Amino acid sequence: MTAEGQARRSTATGSNMPEINSERLWADIIATARFGGTDRGGVTRLTLTEEDRQVRDWFIAECRSLGCTIEVDRIGNIFATYAGEDPSLPPIAVGSHLDTQPQGGRFDGILGVLAGVELIRTLKETATVLRHDLTVVNWTNEEGSRFSPAMMGSGVFSGASHLETIEALTDRDGTTVKAALETIGYRGETSVGHVAFGAYVELHIEQGPLLEASTTDIGIVTGVQGVRWFDVSITGTEAHAGSTPMTQRDDALVAASEIVLAVRDIARRHPPGVGTVGFVAVGPNSRNVVPGSVQLQIDMRHPSEEGLRQMQAALEQAVAALDAKIALDHIWSKQPVVFDPVIVEAVGDSAKALGYSAAEIVSGAGHDAAHIAGICPTAMIFIPSKDGLSHNEAEYSSPEECARGAEVMLQTVLQIDLK
Amino acid sequence: MTAEGQARRSTATGSNMPEINSERLWADIIATARFGGTDRGGVTRLTLTEEDRQVRDWFIAECRSLGCTIEVDRIGNIFATYAGEDPSLPPIAVGSHLDTQPQGGRFDGILGVLAGVELIRTLKETATVLRHDLTVVNWTNEEGSRFSPAMMGSGVFSGASHLETIEALTDRDGTTVKAALETIGYRGETSVGHVAFGAYVELHIEQGPLLEASTTDIGIVTGVQGVRWFDVSITGTEAHAGSTPMTQRDDALVAASEIVLAVRDIARRHPPGVGTVGFVAVGPNSRNVVPGSVQLQIDMRHPSEEGLRQMQAALEQAVAALDAKIALDHIWSKQPVVFDPVIVEAVGDSAKALGYSAAEIVSGAGHDAAHIAGICPTAMIFIPSKDGLSHNEAEYSSPEECARGAEVMLQTVLQIDLK
Numbered sequence: 076m077t078a079e080g081q082a083r084r085s086t087a088t089g090s091n092m093p094e095i096n097s098e099r100l101w102a103d104i105i106a107t108a109r110f111g112g113t114d115r116g117g118v119t120r121l122t123l124t125e126e127d128r129q130v131r132d133w134f135i136a137e138c139r140s141l142g143c144t145i146e147v148d149r150i151g152n153i154f155a156t157y158a159g160e161d162p163s164l165p166p167i168a169v170g171s172h173l174d175t176q177p178q179g180g181r182f183d184g185i186l187g188v189l190a191g192v193e194l195i196r197t198l199k200e201t202a203t204v205l206r207h208d209l210t211v212v213n214w215t216n217e218e219g220s221r222f223s224p225a226m227m228g229s230g231v232f233s234g235a236s237h238l239e240t241i242e243a244l245t246d247r248d249g250t251t252v253k254a255a256l257e258t259i260g261y262r263g264e265t266s267v268g269h270v271a272f273g274a275y276v277e278l279h280i281e282q283g284p285l286l287e288a289s290t291t292d293i294g295i296v297t298g299v300q301g302v303r304w305f306d307v308s309i310t311g312t313e314a315h316a317g318s319t320p321m322t323q324r325d326d327a328l329v330a331a332s333e334i335v336l337a338v339r340d341i342a343r344r345h346p347p348g349v350g351t352v353g354f355v356a357v358g359p360n361s362r363n364v365v366p367g368s369v370q371l372q373i374d375m376r377h378p379s380e381e382g383l384r385q386m387q388a389a390l391e392q393a394v395a396a397l398d399a400k401i402a403l404d405h406i407w408s409k410q411p412v413v414f415d416p417v418i419v420e421a422v423g424d425s426a427k428a429l430g431y432s433a434a435e436i437v438s439g440a441g442h443d444a445a446h447i448a449g450i451c452p453t454a455m456i457f458i459p460s461k462d463g464l465s466h467n468e469a470e471y472s473s474p475e476e477c478a479r480g481a482e483v484m485l486q487t488v489l490q491i492d493l494k
Numbered sequence: 495m496t497a498e499g500q501a502r503r504s505t506a507t508g509s510n511m512p513e514i515n516s517e518r519l520w521a522d523i524i525a526t527a528r529f530g531g532t533d534r535g536g537v538t539r540l541t542l543t544e545e546d547r548q549v550r551d552w553f554i555a556e557c558r559s560l561g562c563t564i565e566v567d568r569i570g571n572i573f574a575t576y577a578g579e580d581p582s583l584p585p586i587a588v589g590s591h592l593d594t595q596p597q598g599g600r601f602d603g604i605l606g607v608l609a610g611v612e613l614i615r616t617l618k619e620t621a622t623v624l625r626h627d628l629t630v631v632n633w634t635n636e637e638g639s640r641f642s643p644a645m646m647g648s649g650v651f652s653g654a655s656h657l658e659t660i661e662a663l664t665d666r667d668g669t670t671v672k673a674a675l676e677t678i679g680y681r682g683e684t685s686v687g688h689v690a691f692g693a694y695v696e697l698h699i700e701q702g703p704l705l706e707a708s709t710t711d712i713g714i715v716t717g718v719q720g721v722r723w724f725d726v727s728i729t730g731t732e733a734h735a736g737s738t739p740m741t742q743r744d745d746a747l748v749a750a751s752e753i754v755l756a757v758r759d760i761a762r763r764h765p766p767g768v769g770t771v772g773f774v775a776v777g778p779n780s781r782n783v784v785p786g787s788v789q790l791q792i793d794m795r796h797p798s799e800e801g802l803r804q805m806q807a808a809l810e811q812a813v814a815a816l817d818a819k820i821a822l823d824h825i826w827s828k829q830p831v832v833f834d835p836v837i838v839e840a841v842g843d844s845a846k847a848l849g850y851s852a853a854e855i856v857s858g859a860g861h862d863a864a865h866i867a868g869i870c871p872t873a874m875i876f877i878p879s880k881d882g883l884s885h886n887e888a889e890y891s892s893p894e895e896c897a898r899g900a901e902v903m904l905q906t907v908l909q910i911d912l913k
Contacts, residue, residue: 283737300736304781316770316793317719318702318858319882321761328771329758332751339748342740351735352747353781355774362723362772362791372781374735439737463738 093201095485097478100193104477107133107173107189108181117468118181122174122216122227123151123255130173131261134188134213141195143211147263149238151215151256152228154270157195159205159492165273167205167491168451169194169484170212172228172443176220180470182477186458187278188213190481197485205492207273214443215261221246222255229443231267233450238267274418274491275453277444278480280472284463285436292431292479294457295423299438299445300349300376301383301411305390307334308402313359313367324365328357330399331369337393338373345386348377349439378411378437412445415452418491422454425486431479440465456483512620514904516897519612523896526552526592526608527600536887537600541593541635541646542570542674549592550680553607553632560614562630566682568657570634570675571647573689576614578624578911584692586624586910587870588613588903589631591647591862595639599889601896605877606697607632609900616904624911626692633862634680640665641674648862650686652869657686693837693910694872696863697899699891703882704855711850711898713876714842718857718864719768719795720802720830724809726753729819732778732786743784747776749818750788756812757792764805766856767796797830797856831864834871837910841873844905850898859884875902 110130111120120126131153135145138155146154156166171187191211198205214232219225222244230236242253256262281287286294311327335352342350354372375390377383387405394403419435426433436457438445444455458480461471472480529549530539539545550572554564557574565573575585590606610630617624633651638644641663649655661672675681700706705713730746754771761769773791794809796802806824813822838854845852855876857864863874877899880890 281737282734283739284733284742285737285739288742302736314703314882315701315859315884316768316772317721317795317860318700318704318884319768320702320704320766321758321768323703323707323882326758326770328754328774332754335747335751336755339740339745347739349736349738349740351745351782351784353735353776353783353785354779355747355776357772357774360773363770363793364772365770366772374782376736440734441736463733463742465734465737 093197093203093485095193095197095478095481097474099196100189100477100481101474103189103192104181104186107185111175113178113468115468117178117470118175119177119179120173120175121177121221122218123221123252123259123261125259127174128259128261131213134173134192137192138195138211141199143195146265146269147261148265148267148269149263150228150231150241150267151261151263152232152267153213154210156208156210157198159207159209161206162208164207165271166208166210167488168210168212168272168275169277169488170214171277171279172214172217174216174218176218176466178468179466180468182280182470182472183282183465184217186280186477186480190278190484193481194485194488207492209488210272217443222252226441226443226446229446233446234268235446235449272451275444275447275451276418276456276484276487277442278456278484279442280460280465280470281436281457282440282460282463282465286457286459287461287463289434290432291434291459292476293426293433293483294436295419295426295433296414296438296455296457297419297435298378298414299412299441300378301380302409303375303383303387303405304407305373305375306404306406307371307373309369310400311365311367314365316363316365319365325399326365327369327399328366330397330401331355331371333397334371334394338390341386341389341393342375344389345377345382347437348375348382348386350375350386376439380411383411409441412448414448414454418452418454421487421490422456422483425483425490428486429482431483456480456487512616512622512904514612514616514897514900516893518615519608519896519900520893522608522611523600523605526604530594532597532887534887536889537594537598538596539592539594540596540640541637542640542671542678542680544678546593547678547680550632553592553611556611557614557630560618562614565684565688566680567684567686567688568682569647569650569660569686570680570682571651571686572632573629575627575629576617578626578628580625581627583626584690585627585629586907587629587631587691587694588696588907589633590696590698591633591636593635593637595637595885597887598885599887601699601889601891602701602884603636605699605896605899609697609903612900613904613907626911628907629691636862641671645860645862645865648865652865653687654865654868691870694863694866694870695837695875695903695906696861697875697903698861699879699884699889700855700876701859701879701882701884705876705878706880706882708853709851710853711895712845712852712902713855714838714845714852715833715857715874715876716838716854717797717833718831718860719797720799721828722794722802722806722824723826724792724794725823725825726790726792727821728788730784730786733784735782735784738784744818745784746788746818747785749816749820750774750790752816753790753813757809760805760808760812761794763808764796764801767794767801767805768858769794769805795858799830802830828860831867833867833873837871837873840906840909841875841902844902844909847905848901850902875899875906
C-alpha cells in the first residue's frame with residue numbers, strides 16, 4: 076500500500092471503524108495448518124477425513140466461544156451465525172471451505188473461513204452490531220479430490236445437486252459420502268438449504284499469477300469462467316520408424332501435436348479464454364514405432380457462453396481441417412457465472428476506500444460462490460498467490476495480503492449491512 | 495510378372511538353368527511357423543528359447559539331409575555348407591535369422607534362411623555344382639527383444655562386439671546369453687568368425703510400404719540407413735488450467751508439440767531421411783493442469799552420414815529457437831551402411847534377367863547384413879510386405895513374392911559364383 080493509500084484508508088475508516096487484527100488472522104492460518112500438516116509445509120486434509128473433523132471441531136469451538144450459534148446440515152455444511160440487530164433480515168454469509176487437495180497448501184479455502192472468524196472477533200471486540208446476522212460457512216468437499224464432484228456441499232445447498240444422489244457417492248475405497256459424514260460426526264440435523272442468505276461474499280487466494288504480476292492488492296471477482304471439456308481420440312497407423320517413408324505415414328502424434336498448438340492458438344484468439352491439453356496417452360509409445368494412436372484431454376474456459384461457443388467451433392474446425400482420423404467428444408461443460416453487480420461494486424468500493432490497488436478479475440477456477448450465485452447476490456474477493464501456485468505445498472500469500480483480503484471482506488459486509 | 499517378363503525370364507534362364515520350387519519354399523514357411531506359432535497366425539520365437547531350439551533343430555536336420563556340413567559357433571550362429579567344386583575358394587554365404595519378436599510374423603528373418611535351404615535343394619535336384627561352397631547362415635538373436643543389442647550373432651562374427659561381453663549379457667530374468675546358449679545346446683565349438691566369406695546375400699521382407707505401393711517385385715537394397723537417437727526433456731511450469739492466462743504460461747506440452755512437428759518437417763526437408771517421435775511422457779498428465787514437464791524420444795534416420803549430420807543440426811536449431819527450457823541429448827547412433835556395388839549390381843541384373851520389376855531401395859530397418867558388410871562384399875534383396883507390416887502377427891508376403899525373392903537370390907549366387 077502506498078503512503079497515499081494509507082492516508083485515504085485512515086480517512087475512509089475513520090476512528091470508530093472496526094479493523095481486523097492481522098496478526099490474529101495469521102496466527103489462525105498457522106494454527107489450522109497443523110490439521111493434516113505435511114513435512115514440507117503443506118496440508119493434506121481431504122474432505123470428511125479425521126483431519127477434516129479436527130479442523131471442523133476447531134472452527135466450531137472458536138465460533139462458539141465468540142457467541143455464535145452453530146448449525147450443521149445433512150451434507151455437513153457448517154453455519155456459524157453471529158446475531159445481528161434485526162432477526163427478520165436475511166443473514167449475510169461469508170465463508171469458503173476447510174478441505175484441501177492431497178499435498179495442498181495452507182490458504183486455498185481456509186483463508187475465507189478464517190477471515191470470517193476474524194470478522195466476528197472484530198465485531199465482538201469493537202462491540203459492533205450489524206443489522207443482519209453474519210453467518211460464516213464451511214462448505215463440505217469443495218476440492219472433490221476424495222469424492223467427486225467438487226463443490227459438493229454448496230451444490231446441494233444451492234439445489235444444483237440432490238442430497239440423496241450425493242450421499243450415495245463413494246470414494247476409491249467404496250465409502251459413501253453418507254457413511255463418511257457419519258464417521259466423523261458431521262451428518263447434521265439441519266435440512267440442506269434451510270436458510271436464504273441476503274448476500275454471500277467469499278474471500279479466496281487467486282490461484283493464478285495475475286494479481287502478483289500486476290502488483291495488485293485485491294481482485295474484484297466479477298464471475299467465474301465457464302468450462303468445456305473435450306476428449307480426443309486420434310487413430311493413425313502404427314508403423315516402423317525406419318522403413319516407413321515420411322510421405323506414407325499416418326502418424327497419430329503429429330496430428331495430436333497440431334491439435335495441442337491449435338488449442339493454444341484458439342485460446343489466444345479468444346481472450347481472456349484459456350485452453351489446455353493437460354493429458355496425452357500415446358500408443359504404443361515406443362521410440363522406433365510411428366504412433367498408431369493418441370488420446371488427448373482438453374480443457375477450455377471463457378467468461379462468456381458465446382466465447383466458449385466460438386472456441387468450441389474453432390476447435391471443431393481445426394480438427395476437421397486435419398488429414399487424420401479424429402474423434403472429438405464434448406464430454407462435460409459448466410456455464411459461466413456472472414456475480415451480482417451490487418456486491419461486486421461493494422467489493423470494489425471497499426478496496427478503494429481502504430486504499431488498496433484493485434482490479435476486476437474473472438475466476439479461472441471453480442468455487443462454492445459459483446453455486447451460491449444461483450440463489451443469492453454473490454461476489455468474491457481474491458488476494459495474490461505467490462507464483463500463481465495452488466494445490467501445492469508451496470502455495471503462499473503473505474500476512475499483509477491475507478489481512479488486506481479480510482479488511483475488504485469486512486468493509487464489504489459493512490456496506491451490504493447498510494443496504 | 496507381366497507376360498513380357500515371363501518371356502524374358504524363359505530366355506534368360508534357358509532350359510538348363512536351375513529354378514527354385516515355389517510350393518516347396520511356401521510349405522517350409524508354413525511348416526516352420528508352428529515353432530512358436532500363435533493363435534492369431536503369428537510367431538513368438540524369442541532367441542535362445544525352446545521354440546528357437548526347435549526351429550534350429552529343424553533347420554539343421556533339413557540341411558544335413560541335403561548333404562550339408564554343419565558348424566555352430568560359440569555365439570550359436572549356425573553355418574550349413576553345401577560343398578562346391580573348389581575348396582580353395584571362399585564360401586558364398588546367404589541367410590538371415592530364425593528368431594522373431596514377441597507376437598511377430600512368419601516371414602521376418604526366416605524367409606532368408608528358408609530361401610537358402612531351397613537354393614541347396616534346387617542345386618541338389620538339378621545336380622548343379624557351384625565353384626564355391628554355399629553356406630546358409632542362421633545368425634543368433636537378430637531381433638534383440640530378449641537380449642539387447644539386436645543383431646548379436648552377426649555383430650560378434652563381424653568383430654563389432656566382443657564374445658565375452660555379449661555372453662555375459664542377461665535377459666529380464668537374469669539369464670545370461672551364455673547360459674541360454676548352453677540350455678538349448680547351441681553354444682557351439684567353432685570359434686566365432688572362423689571363416690571369411692567371398693560374399694553375403696540376405697533376402698528379407700521390406701518391413702515397409704514402398705515396394706507394395708509401387709507394385710515393384712524386388713527391392714535392390716543398396717544400403718542401410720544410419721540412425722541417431724535423441725532424448726528430449728522439456729521443463730515448463732505446472733499451473734492451473736483455469737486461472738493461468740495464456741500470456742503467462744510455460745507449457746511443456748506446447749513446446750513438445752512444436753518439436754514433434756519440427757522433427758516431421760526436418761525429415762521432409764532431408765529426403766529420404768525419416769524422423770519420428772515415438773515416445774511421449776507428460777507430467778503431471780492431468781486434464782486441468784498445464785503440463786510442467788514432457789519427455790520425448792526421437793529416432794532419425796538417413797542413408798548418408800552427411801544427411802544425419804544436417805538433420806541433427808536442424809533439430810538442434812529448432813530446439814534452440816523455442817522459448818522453453820529444453821535438454822536435447824544425442825544418446826545413440828549407428829552409421830549408415832553402403833552395400834558392395836558389385837553384389838548390388840548382381841542383384842539388379844538377376845531381377846532384370848528374371849523379368850521382375852525392381853527398384854533400388856535403402857533399408858530403413860537394421861539387418862545382420864549391415865554387420866557382415868563390414869567384412870565381405872554384401873547386399874540384400876527385399877520383397878514386398880503387405881501394408882508395410884512387420885513385427886506383427888498380420889505380417890504377410892505372398893507365395894509368389896517369396897518365390898521371386900528366392901529366384902533372385904539363386905540367380906545372384908550363380909552370378910557371383912562365376913566371378
